[in-house]
Amino acid sequence: xxxxxxxxxxxxxxxxxxxxxxxxxxxxxxxxxxxxxxxxxxxxxxxxxxxxxxxxxxxxxxxxxxxxxxxxxxxxxxxxxxxxxxxxxxxxxxxxxxxxxxxxxxxxxxxxxxxxxxxxxxxxxxxxxxxxxxxxxxxxxxxxxxxxxxxxxxxxxxxxxxxxxxxxxxxxxxxxxxxxxxxxxxxxxxxxxxxxxxxxxxxxxxxxxxxxxxxxxxxxxxxxxxxxxxxxxxxxxxxxxxxxxxxxxxxxxxxxxxxxxxxxxxxxxxxxxxxxxxxxxxxxxxxxxxxxxxxxxxxxxxxxxxxxxxxxxxxxxxxxxxxxxxxxxxxxxxxxxxxxxxxxxxxxxxxxxxxxxxxxxxxxxxxxxxxxxxxxxxxxxxxxxxxxxxxxxxxxxxxxxxxxxxxxxxxxxxxxxxxxxxxxxxxxxxxxxxxxxxxxxxxxxxxxxxxxxxxxxxxxxxxxxxxxxxx
Amino acid sequence: xxxxxxxxxxxxxxxxxxxxxxxxxxxxxxxxxxxxxxxxxxxxxxxxxxxxxxxxxxxxxxxxxxxxxxxxxxxxxxxxxxxxxxxxxxxxxxxxxxxxxxxxxxxxxxxxxxxxxxxxxxxxxxxxxxxxxxxxxxxxxxxxxxxxxxxxxxxxxxxxxxxxxxxxxxxxxxxxxxxxxxxxxxxxxxxxxxxxxxxxxxxxxxxxxxxxxxxxxxxxxxxxxxxxxxxxxxxxxxxxxxxxxxxxxxxxxxxxxxxxxxxxxxxxxxxxxxxxxxxxxxxxxxxxxxxxxxxxxxxxxxxxxxxxxxxxxxxxxxxxxxxxxxxxxxxxxxxxxxxxxxxxxxxxxxxxxxxxxxxxxxxxxxxxxxxxxxxxxxxxxxxxxxxxxxxxxxxxxxxxxxxxxxxxxxxxxxxxxxxxxxxxxxxxxxxxxxxxxxxxxxxxxxxxxxxxxxxxxxxxxxxxxxxxxxx
Numbered sequence: 001x002x003x004x005x006x007x008x009x010x011x012x013x014x015x016x017x018x019x020x021x022x023x024x025x026x027x028x029x030x031x032x033x034x035x036x037x038x039x040x041x042x043x044x045x046x047x048x049x050x051x052x053x054x055x056x057x058x059x060x061x062x063x064x065x066x067x068x069x070x071x072x073x074x075x076x077x078x079x080x081x082x083x084x085x086x087x088x089x090x091x092x093x094x095x096x097x098x099x100x101x102x103x104x105x106x107x108x109x110x111x112x113x114x115x116x117x118x119x120x121x122x123x124x125x126x127x128x129x130x131x132x133x134x135x136x137x138x139x140x141x142x143x144x145x146x147x148x149x150x151x152x153x154x155x156x157x158x159x160x161x162x163x164x165x166x167x168x169x170x171x172x173x174x175x176x177x178x179x180x181x182x183x184x185x186x187x188x189x190x191x192x193x194x195x196x197x198x199x200x201x202x203x204x205x206x207x208x209x210x211x212x213x214x215x216x217x218x219x220x221x222x223x224x225x226x227x228x229x230x231x232x233x234x235x236x237x238x239x240x241x242x243x244x245x246x247x248x249x250x251x252x253x254x255x256x257x258x259x260x261x262x263x264x265x266x267x268x269x270x271x272x273x274x275x276x277x278x279x280x281x282x283x284x285x286x287x288x289x290x291x292x293x294x295x296x297x298x299x300x301x302x303x304x305x306x307x308x309x310x311x312x313x314x315x316x317x318x319x320x321x322x323x324x325x326x327x328x329x330x331x332x333x334x335x336x337x338x339x340x341x342x343x344x345x346x347x348x349x350x351x352x353x354x355x356x357x358x359x360x361x362x363x364x365x366x367x368x369x370x371x372x373x374x375x376x377x378x379x380x381x382x383x384x385x386x387x388x389x390x391x392x393x394x395x396x397x398x399x400x401x402x403x404x405x406x407x408x409x410x411x412x413x414x415x416x417x418x419x420x421x422x423x424x425x426x427x428x429x430x431x432x433x434x435x436x437x438x439x440x441x442x443x444x445x446x447x448x449x450x451x452x453x454x455x456x457x458x459x460x461x462x463x464x465x466x467x468x469x470x471x
Numbered sequence: 472x473x474x475x476x477x478x479x480x481x482x483x484x485x486x487x488x489x490x491x492x493x494x495x496x497x498x499x500x501x502x503x504x505x506x507x508x509x510x511x512x513x514x515x516x517x518x519x520x521x522x523x524x525x526x527x528x529x530x531x532x533x534x535x536x537x538x539x540x541x542x543x544x545x546x547x548x549x550x551x552x553x554x555x556x557x558x559x560x561x562x563x564x565x566x567x568x569x570x571x572x573x574x575x576x577x578x579x580x581x582x583x584x585x586x587x588x589x590x591x592x593x594x595x596x597x598x599x600x601x602x603x604x605x606x607x608x609x610x611x612x613x614x615x616x617x618x619x620x621x622x623x624x625x626x627x628x629x630x631x632x633x634x635x636x637x638x639x640x641x642x643x644x645x646x647x648x649x650x651x652x653x654x655x656x657x658x659x660x661x662x663x664x665x666x667x668x669x670x671x672x673x674x675x676x677x678x679x680x681x682x683x684x685x686x687x688x689x690x691x692x693x694x695x696x697x698x699x700x701x702x703x704x705x706x707x708x709x710x711x712x713x714x715x716x717x718x719x720x721x722x723x724x725x726x727x728x729x730x731x732x733x734x735x736x737x738x739x740x741x742x743x744x745x746x747x748x749x750x751x752x753x754x755x756x757x758x759x760x761x762x763x764x765x766x767x768x769x770x771x772x773x774x775x776x777x778x779x780x781x782x783x784x785x786x787x788x789x790x791x792x793x794x795x796x797x798x799x800x801x802x803x804x805x806x807x808x809x810x811x812x813x814x815x816x817x818x819x820x821x822x823x824x825x826x827x828x829x830x831x832x833x834x835x836x837x838x839x840x841x842x843x844x845x846x847x848x849x850x851x852x853x854x855x856x857x858x859x860x861x862x863x864x865x866x867x868x869x870x871x872x873x874x875x876x877x878x879x880x881x882x883x884x885x886x887x888x889x890x891x892x893x894x895x896x897x898x899x900x901x902x903x904x905x906x907x908x909x910x911x912x913x914x915x916x917x918x919x920x921x922x923x924x925x926x927x928x929x930x931x932x933x934x935x936x937x938x939x940x941x942x
Contacts, residue, residue: 110604111690111719112756133581133603137717165716170760172717192763214719214756217688219582243848245636246608246643248582248685285583285685289641292663377714377850 005073005094007051013067017060018101020052029078029096034086036329038340039392039413043468047089049076049096056101058179058187058209065185065207068095068441075181076443077203079118079150082142084326086415087154087202091445092467097207099149106210108132112174113215117149117208124148128215135218137164137172141327149208152176152199159281159321160216161373162242162252167199174214178206180436188436197432202417204443204450205433220284221250223306223320224291225267227275229299231256231368232356234276235381237297239352241280242372242379247290248283253324255279256359256368259386263331266317270304276368277303279320325384328369332386340395343410344383344402346370351380354407361405364388366398383407416463418448423457425449476544476565478522484538488531489572491523500549500567505557507800509811510863510884514939518560520547520567527572529650529658529680536656536678539566539912546652547914548674550589550621553613555797557886558625558673562916563938568678570620577681579603583645584686588620588679595619599686606689608635608643612798620679623647623670630752630792631687632844633713633723638670640845645685649677651907659907668903673888675914675921676904691755692721694777694791695762696738698746700770702727702839703827705747706852708768710823712751713843713850718761719754724795726750727830727839730857734802737788741775747839748774750791796855799840803857811866814881815854815873817841822851825878832876835859837869854878887934889919894928896920 011019020026030048034040050073055061068075074094081088090096103118105127113128113136121139128134138160140146146155152173157166164172175191178198187209190197198206228234234254242252254277261273271277278300282290284307294300306314323331329341346354359368365388370381387395392413399409414420417429430449433440440450445465448455455463482490491497501519505511521544526532539546545565552559561567574589576598584599584607592610599605609631611617617626623644628637635643646662649669658680661668669677699705705725713723725748732744742748749771753761755778765771777785794802800812817825830839836859841852858869863884870880885891888900901920904911911921916936919926926934 109756111688111754163716169717170715170764171719171757174756174759191759193767195760214717217582244641245634245845245848246640246685248642283582285580285645286642288645288662289666293641296664374716377716379848 005050006071009071010051010067010073010095013070014053014064017064018054018056020054021050023048026050026052026096029081029098030090032081032083032086032088033326034084034089034415036084036326036333036340037413038389039395040086040415044086044089044415047086047091047468048093049090050093052096052098054098054101061097061102061179061207061209062185062187064095064097065179065181066183069181069183069185069439072439072441074441074444077153077207079147079153080120080145082140082146082150083154084412085154085420087446088150089415090443091415091465100147102209103147108134111215112212114210114212115148117211118147120144121146121148121151125218129218133218134215136160137214137216138167141321141325143321148211148213152211153201153203153208156200157373158325159251161371162249162379163374164216165374168196171214173199174212176208176212177210178436179209180206181439181442182436196428198429200417201429202443202446204417204437204447205429206436206442219248221281222284222287223304224280224282224287224302225270225304225320226278226294227272227301227303228278229276231276231359232352233297233299234278235352235355235370237294237300238278238370238372239379239381240297241278241290241293244289244293248286250281251279251321251324252372253279253328254368254370254372254381255323255328259328259332259367259369260323263335264323267304267323275301275303279323281320325371329384329386338389340387340389341412342383342385342387342399342402343412344385345408345410346381346383347406347408348375348378348380350406354405355381355383358402358405358407361401362398414462416446416448418457419463476521477542480542481522481538481544481566484541485524485535488535489525489527491525492521494519497521497523497567500552500569501561503552503554503557503559504797505555505560505886507555507797507804507811508884509860510866511557511886515557515560515886518557518562518939519564520561521564523567523569525569525572532568532573532650532678532680533656533658535566535568536650536652537654540652540654540656540910543910543912545912545915546678548624548678550618550624551591551616553611553617553621554625555883556625556891558917559621559914560886561914562886562936571618573680574618579605582686583683585681585683586619588682589618591615592617592619592622596689600689604689605686607631608685608687609638612792612796614792619682619684623682624672624674624679627671628844629796630722632842633720633850634845635687636845639667642685644670645683647679647683648681649907650680651677652910652913653907667899671888672900673914673917675888675908675918676900677907677913690719692752693755693758694775695751695753695758695773696741696775696791697749697765698743698772698774699749700747702747702830703823704768704770705749706823706826706841708765708771709749709841709843710850710852711768712749712761712764715760715764719757721752721754722750722792722795723843724750724799725839725841725843725852726794726799730799730803730838730840731794734806735794736802738775738794746772746774750794752791796842800855800857809860811858811860812883813854813856813858813870813873814883815856816879816881817852817854818877818879819846819849819851821877825876826852826854829873829876829878832872833869885933887917887919889928890934
């Protein structure tokens with residue numbers, strides 16, 4: 001791809017800002033966890049940028065964008081590259097804008113924190129916990145590596161969503177500062193409805209340079225694992241626990257047998273192979289009512305609680321949140337590279353019934369993994385079922401059957417915003433792109449509405465970006 | 472009533488414990504806000520105890536119960552007397568056990584507090600806020616006067632219920648210490664499922680001597696009042712706001728026109744007479760998305776936000792929570808003694824439709840007052856509608872129509888647990904009474920299941936306790 005852009009001219013304009021051109025290192029910084037998907041693995045394997053630019057201040061971001069704009073070089077922003085859909089992969093090459101060094105925590109208030117976009121979420125929590133026993137409401141399972149800016153630009157929810165819903169929900173982001181991609185980049189502060197312009201937009205329409213996020217109390221969270229005899233029983237128990245308004249939970253998931261025993265290696269001694277798990281993070285002072293509710297549930301059995309483990313038992317055990325969300329997928333993939341996954345919504349109020357019906361239909365081809373969340377004011381669950389992959393055609397068929405049965409798919413095997421999301425143009429994000437990136441230089445190829453306004457989402461085809469086709 | 476019990480013998484056994492026999496003072500301490508109800512006013516007007524005993528320690532409580540047990544004197548416990556159903560009124564006379572002086576805050580942890588039962592909720596918050604910016608999750612509108620023990624024994628929820636549900640919900644009480652009514656009173660600590668034995672039991676089966684409650688962060692809450700053109704519009708707006716999982720609210724209510732203008736005197740300048748209100752307490756950092764949502768709602772108009780008032784405007788304004796729950800009723804009653812109220816549940820998911828239909832039917836006879844809450848994991852609303860009272864017969868008729876239309880009534884015109892609640896025996900509470908108060912000396916007349924096991928709740932009659940009939 002090299003040679004398409006005036007990289008030497010760029011470097012001349014960026015003196016003092018760190019850059020990297022070593023092809024191996026550039027390629028490394030051009031990738032994320034896209035390889036969870038066999039489809040994306042095939043499509044994106046050869047994607048790489050031309051240069052990595054690593055600004056550490058807002059002024060350096062502005063200088064980089066101004067230079068790139070002047071030279072017509074695409075810019076694909078990136079935090080720490082923990083996404084799963086190629087969000088931060090530069091489909092047209094050019095600049096990989098590595099924001100991982102732009103990472104200070106700037107200010108802590110009662111209920112909020114202000115940070116730079118590259119700050120790793122666990123690192124923010126470390127500071128806010130020490131300051132005032134507060135922590136982020138939401139984080140992905142890649143807590144220890146994911147940046148807050150990347151989470152906002154490319155994530156949707158995760159640990160904490162059983163309490164707070166998702167990043168899209170009003171109040172889960174307080175404000176964002178973004179810089180536009182223009183000859184003279186502007187600095188804008190967005191709040192309220194305007195947050196939708198850039199959150200979960202993959203950095204296609206502005207570079208986040210500051211985030212203000214709400215904080216929750218950092219309680220002593222206890223990991224609890226409960227075993228159930230049936231998947232339905234586990235889903236019913238989790239749903240009931242999720243609906244307890246006074247019970248402080250931070251995470252609530254179900255993973256069907258035999259996945260936990262087979263792939264949660266360090267926990268294996270606690271996990272009979274035939275048990276379907278309910279996994280939770282429970283505030284220490286909520287443990288007593290939590291366990292009382294579990295005891296009342298037929299067929300449920302406490303398998304592990306982290307607060308009563310001996311030091312030897314606890315040694316080397318990852319936290320429950322690293323068995324959840326896409327870490328469940330990761331653990332299975334590590335053992336069995338033929339496994340992949342889906343993202344499913346089981347809509348309220350039929351979630352438990354729908355889970356049971358769908359998984360009866362697919363059996364062991366599709367081991368269930370449910371993440372309980374608040375969604376539009378109700379408790380329901382998302383699914384990240386594992387798929388024992390055979391072919392892309394069968395994968396498509398499995399997804400079509402889900403949709404037919406009433407469970408919408410958020411396709412994790414697509415790199416565009418629309419195909420991975422609502423399968424329609426997001427007019428708010430598109431309008432903001434016209435304003436903030438009129439040349440279309442930010443993360444090209446990810447917003448179909450920009451690349452091909454006449455694209456038919458109902459065609460049944462996969463959108464293929466010309467930048468990739470050319471590549 | 473005096474003369475029935477050996478009060479002199481009691482005093483001899485209670486040396487060192489404060490007592491009061493002045494009939495005017497005893498009568499004062501034998502009452503609560505029962506007069507909100509014309510029915511209870513008629514039935515309970517002459518109720519009084521024989522003596523007030525005011526223990527300040529657990530040992531003094533134990534000594535009092537042992538003495539009362541030995542002499543067969545009934546004991547009716549009481550916090551600060553802010554109930555509305557005669558919960559703490561001594562139907563058989565005897566001892567009024569005034570716990571308002573047994574009121575220390577004992578211990579504060581991260582997410583919990585331990586206190587004595589007589590501690591006023593606002594006083595607990597004052598200590599926990601100063602200690603660690605924490606506060607109680609739930610409180611009644613009588614925040615500044617209600618005791619925590621009284622709230623647990625006689626209340627159900629209130630401010631905070633839009634976030635945490637009610638006191639009955641798992642996790643909203645951590646543990647309780649109770650003393651039994653036996654020759655040698657036992658001290659029991661209850662947690663988990665056992666909490667149901669004594670919470671909302673009006674002190675009929677044990678005296679609470681210590682409470683452990685969860686704490687939430689004490690954010691800077693902003694009072695916001697929004698005006699809507701229609702009751703349905705206000706209910707829809709409130710319901711939508713309540714369903715925002717990321718929006719931190721502490722209170723969310725609707726009061727129909729013209730009640731706010733007519734009875735919220737100090738706020739009157741903000742309140743056009745024809746506007747139906749949505750009133751909320753919003754965390755300061757959630758105000759921006761809250762107002763963005765309000766702006767999107769057709770016909771909604773911001774009438775007041777407490778954070779931008781000038782000192783003159785703010786002067787003398789009560790907090791919004793003192794316009795809510797039974798303070799709404801109180802403000803109307805002060806101006807118009809013929810007003811009374813109901814307690815209604817509008818079950819999810821038809822709450823808005825049901826509110827609209829019921830209030831269309833009754834018109835100005837029944838001005839709407841809705842309190843939005845979490846209930847079994849969903850958002851719905853309770854109603855505390857005002858009733859322009861004409862007769863007890865019409866009041867019964869209005870209640871019957873609610874039940875017919877699908878809105879269960881929790882009758883605030885009854886002094887028994889069952890008639891004010893689920894209209895059936897609470898087997899857990901009854902069983903615990905057999906164990907903890909075998910002589911039936913604690914708060915006689917309030918638990919029908921104990922007084923008359925064969926009572927038919929479906930008879931349509933009102934239970935009349937023999938102690939009252941004798942009186």
